[in-house]
Amino acid sequence: MSNTGRVELIHARRGEILTLVRHHGELPVVELSKLLGVSEVTVRSDLAALAQTGQVRRTRGGVRLPTPGHGESPLEQTQHTHTAAKRRIGREAAGLIQHGETVILDVGSTTTEVARALPLTLRNVTVVTNGLNIALELERLPNVRVIVTGGTLRPLQHSLVSPYALDVLRQVNADRLFLGCNGISAQGVTNANHEEAEIKRAMVAQSREVVVVADHSKLGHVSRAHVADASQVAILITSRGGAPLPITLSDALPDIRIV
Known part of the structure; x- marks a missing residue:
């Protein structure tokens, strides 16, 4: 797979993580791993990137949406x-x-x-x-x-x-x-x-x-x-x-x- 293809795949997977978290409110890493069909290591890497940009908040063993009131994200x-x-x-x-x-x-x-x-x-x-x-x-x-x-x-x-x-x-x-x-x-x-x-x-x-x-x-x-x-x-x-x-x-x- 080309570098462009890999980047698009990562973006698509992280988008699915956001959709699942918005739907459920909070999810453990092990559950996300099963739903996405990827390793827990991959999920944790994605969550770290999403948390860094403020789109999710890490919990013990999982992830949830950030505190309400900070919902607007930069266009980039x-x-x-x-x-x-x-x-x-x-x-x-x-x-x-x-x-x-x-x-x-x-x-x-x-x-x-x-x-x-x-x-x-x-x-x-x-x-x-x-x-x-x-x-x-x-x-x-x-x-x-x-x-x-x-x-x-x-x-x-x-x-x-x-x-x-x-x-x-x-x-x-x-x-x-x-x-x-x-x-x-x-x-x-x-x-x-x-x-x-x-x-x-x-x-x-x-x-x-x-x-x-x-x-x-x-x-x-x-x-x-x-x-x-x-x-x-x-x-x-x-x-x-x-x-x-x-x-x-x-x-x-x-x-x-x-x-």
Whole structure:
């Protein structure tokens, strides 16, 4: 296996560890070893790396989620979690964009994959974003006009928030919004940061169609700040995970696409 393949395998395995810990709350190393089909030594190595970045907390003989209140992670960290799933979601979402459309692209690691998946063949498309890294990703597309909202920089996500970001968004009438989140449930879309949630709510208000892009680890979770009701979401694009799709979520959303 190539070095790239090994790195992707490690990232995928650590993503599965996070999913299992989120689902169970706390797990012993021996149980994770059985569930993942790898040695306890490998599991401990993965847990050490995840604990170093604050994604989990080690316990005697096991692991649990960190103390609530510290749930937001840097973009550089989240982009290495469920990487393959986010790429699939990004490709599916990018396929929805048509020539001549105006779209809003929210911040986040999954929406970044949407930007990366946009084809060079797109014509006369305008993308409005509050993500500095996303704007840079879109520079490669010669026929896509990129509008950056402006505002105050949040280095954690390379995102722009108020003041000023809201003023720009209120001038936009978008065909569709690709919305990231920290949780989506029957209660709706939620986010870990209140400043970003305010911007996301404005994006929802200015868009004809809301497409939520969220990997399976976000399903059924409720984070700190409300962004949108489930009734405001037209499409959810997500990935296959260990646990089945929550029934309440299936009932609440009209169009769920699992890739």
